[in-house]
Amino acid sequence: MPPVPSPPPGPAPSPVVLDRRDGPYGEVVLRRHGDQYEIIANGVFLMDTSDGRSERLLVDEALAALDAYAPGRAGLRVLIGGLGVGFSLARAAEEPRWGEIAVVEREDAVVGWHREGPLAAYSRHALDDPRVRVVREDLVSWVRASGPRYDALCLDIDNGPDWTVTENNGSLYSPSGLAACRERLEPGGVLAVWSAQPSAEFETALRDAGFTGVRTTRVPVARGVPDVVHIGLRP
Template identity: 40%
Template sequence: MAKFEQIGTAEIPGQGSELRLLQRNDEFSIRIAGKSGELMNTRLHGSEDALAELACRRVAERPAARVLVGGLGMGFTLAAALGCLGSDAEVVVAELVPGVVGWNRGPLGAAAGYPLNDPRTRVNLGDVGELIRREPAGFDAIMLDVDNGPEGLTRRENDQLYSPKGLAAAQRALRADGVLAVWSAGQDPAFSERLRRTGLTVEEVMVRAHRPGKGARHCIWLAS
């Protein structure tokens, strides 16, 4: 079997570390330099698709729906959101690492069908939490796929996004009957309770990392 080869690196702002992009034939992997294991792989994106589908189906019939994807990653959540929404929708994708945007405009983009090229896509380079705070009632749906979920492992600042203060900001950024969808590598009862204490109605959905019905079980919270 062919081995992965590193084809790019991207600095994580304010972190002092970097992401690595590796390729093996038509398969891509994103990892953190100096750490074992991978963050993302183009063969395992079932739960990233589900994050967008579960959220966007709830708002797809709204005229000029506007949604936010927090974390571009390999582009699968963005692509799934675009696939659910109408021609008059706008999908804002917030990505902290400029290099990740460059990868998605380059060879990595083919895996998800180059969703950054869709005219409905708007790219915001920077922290998704800051974008949420400055756009009250700005979105019909917010989808967060940042770090490994509420128990962030790569960036301390991500904890603020899932804190009571961060969740309250997300609630304010939603339009009437909007939905907040949060991806996580695993279940977290404490986070479910935190969402409820914010005043949100919470549904917890378990999905597979690889479709159909294969791979690790990941958790998606739907809060409205």
């Protein structure tokens, strides 16, 4: 008897909107798609909970660059720009050498999804860590204001320098925006920027802004084009 053919796979589940908020920066949406969660900002897919390797690498690469400059330092201060689904924050909270972890997040909804919602499992409740401080501000404005310096800035608020969520975010990657980032770093500090695709132009922009040791680390992903982390050091 010939084998019975398997039935064709059923249709993929449609995304389910769990929360939708309108704010001063536009619309932000939390969706569940199968067993994953997604954040959509102004109609642009921002990130989901399917992987997280490159978001964790954002923090790992910053720490590795600091170790190359001055190995073994503790009490380091890191700023995470964009809470997202929490992978970067969770990774930072795992490392005891980070003595202070600041998170700049402009969307109250995103913070709420981590405090009381389903994303708390992905940030591993790191908002309860006494080293963690949430700054409810727009990162682009915060960088340009006067304030404390950090050993590392780990920025992930867009799909990359060439694919921003809101138009104003583009100024973060401009010469003046990168100069402001440089001033927010201690000497020997590290700027790490997540991107959904490599950008040779952004590498050049980092060098032109006075960063040294500029490099790009790639993380292969299923969709083809690798996620990347751009690194630059303040001399």
